Amino acid sequence: MKRNKMKTSFSDKAFVFCNTLFLLAFVIITLYPVLNTVAISFNDGIDAVRGGIHLWPRVFTLQNYKTVFNQQNIATGAYITVMRTVIGTVLALVTNALLAYVVSRKHFLFKSQLSLFWVITMYVNGGMIPTLLLYRTLGLTNSFWVYVIPSMIGAFNMLVMRTYMEGLPYALEESAKIDGAGDATIFVKIISPLCKPVYATVALFVAVGQWNSWFDAMLYNRMSSEYTTLQYELMKLLSSVMQQSGSANPGATTAAAAVTPVSVRAAATVATMLPIICLYPFLQRYFVTGMTIGSVKE
Secondary structure (H helix, E strand, O other), X not given: OHHHHHHHHHHHHHHHHHHHHHHHHHXXXXXXXXXXXXXXXXXXXXXXXXXXXXXXXXXXXXXXXXXXXXXXXXXXXXXXXXXXXXXXXXXXXXXXXXXHHHXXXXXXXXXXXXXXXXXXXXXXXXXXXXXXXXXXXXXOOOOHHHOOHHHOOOHHHHHHHHHHHHOOOHHHHHHHHHOOOOHHHHHHHHHHHHOHHHHHHHHHHHHXXXXXXXXXXXXXXXXXXXXXXXXXXXHHHHHHHHHHHHHOOOOOXXXXXXXXXXXXXXXXXXXXXXXXXXXXXXXXXXXXXXXXXXXXXX
């Protein structure tokens, strides 16, 4: 009996040891690219080209960040990016949640047909030029709302919310209707509080997409500097640094000569991912599912 007990104890210890090593290796593999990018962003650009930088800058400098934050229109781009992220996320949550609630109801007649229609839009679109002509006809080009209105409805986000709402106990809705509650009351006071995990997930998807988007700024607001975005300005900065590095112009400025595409790209990556990293911990607690377990027993 004692021998079997010792064997079991050794197996448990071996499992814990191997599991700890695996998780530690997984953390190192996950964090190393981020820490390496941070180290390169604080390293001298010319020295970074040599390579060999791992977790700590070899020649410390702040020139890369000075180059990024001294970019023309960077403040305007940061303001527009923050505004489009906040407004776009809130409006996308409201519209997708309302649409998902309607489609998830059992008594809605066209739920299957509309769901199929939105699935098709995930694989087929009108193309770049027809979309540009449509936005121009609607007066969305050269305006802030071209960032917000087209992204208010997303088929994937709506289907995710619909699937989550369909998994909620139907007895909650029935009991509310017996008490005289309407659809608006049921959605606001019963469905929405239980959908916080999926709301947080979709909000993070939309916010990251809005924050990282730059192509729509180049396509629809290229001639309007007051509606530029942070990512578009950083993309232009990286392109200019690559051109200066490739041309090897002897008359290049000191700031341009002190940075390289590698170091500027690292600094721009750190500057853009930092707000999302700070936002994620506040949404992580909502990712825990099973909030309705035990609320209704059928």
